Amino acid sequence: MSANPPLEIERVYLLRTVPELPAHARPVRIEQGYLPEPAAEDIPGEGGFLEGRLRRRIDPEGRVRCVHTVKRGEGLVRTEVERELDEETFAALWPRTDGRRLTKTRYLVREGERVFEVDVFDDFDLVLCEVELPSPDAEVVFPSWLASHVVRELTEDPRYRNYALATEGLPPDHALD
Secondary structure (H helix, E strand, C coil): CCCCEHHHHHHEEEECCCCCCCCCEEEEEEEEECCCCCCCHHCCHHHHHHEEEEEEEEECCEEEEEEEEEECCCCCCCCCEEECCHHHHHHHHHHHHHHCCEEEEEEEEEECCEEEEEEEEECCCCCEEEEEECCCCCCCCCHHHCCCEEEEEECHHHHHHHHHHHCCCCCCCCCCC
């Protein structure tokens, strides 16, 4: 990884149900799988959890975008490096993610400076909302269509990261209260 890889600053929230989304919500189908990457502590000079992900996104117009992403770290601030893949390369790598996959519909909803990403999972009774931020101390103000659906913040709970969901499923103590 480069000396100063890009940062992802993101808060994650558990939602009670799928909110009634505004008309400008944009649905995207996502299939993602996780590569059997070595743990970051096994790589000289690295530290923290290392996640290698393949993702195929299909937008409402049927356009497909395939990406390989490497994330490092846990919690609010992580490093994230992405590279585009053609569909042939994605298809060749996809079998390596067997047993570590999930699918979901992501609804992208721009509200002012923020984009709220509401994820509805296919294999779990689970709805999450993610919002990327410009800095770790940036305030998150929930729009009216979302506020009453937020149960709690999950940013620091690694059991709700997509990697953990794809490899372990829902936490056994998952609850909406």
